[in-house]
Amino acid sequence: MEDYRDQLIVIVAGYPEPMNQFLNVNPGFRSRFNRILTFEDYTVDELMQILEGMEKKLDYYTDSDARHFVEKKVEVKLCYKTKDFANARAMRNYLEAAILKQSQRLIQQEQIRKEDLTTLKIEDFEGITFA
The missing domain is CATH 1.10.8.60 (Helicase, Ruva Protein; domain 3)
Known part of the structure; x- marks a missing residue:
């Protein structure tokens, strides 16, 4: 991802808690996924x-x-x-x-x-x- 960051977008999606667990698996993940969008549940x-x-x-x-x-x-x-x-x-x-x-x-x-x-x-x- 780092080598091609100018040409590549990686999107990961999921529920908040499992996504936090995913980002904490590897110390480098959180800094590589530095933009987080949270979508509220529908009304x-x-x-x-x-x-x-x-x-x-x-x-x-x-x-x-x-x-x-x-x-x-x-x-x-x-x-x-x-x-x-x-x-x-x-x-x-x-x-x-x-x-x-x-x-x-x-x-x-x-x-x-x-x-x-x-x-x-x-x-x-x-x-x-x-x-």
């Missing part, structure tokens, strides 16, 4: 916007009851989050799990309308935990 509103953006890309829509349910779950998760809470990735995993539950719910229906295929309901989110 509830930001996580909901992320979820909506992911839904939109996949042509899904969460009805208002389900949206309110998800927003409350996100609020609770942020209050009691563990060190491995994955922010936007957690929202993606949550959405993917809801879509799977939706498909399992729709299989039980005799008639399925087009809007059923694109609408996520509260029961599609119930019972799913954040990873």
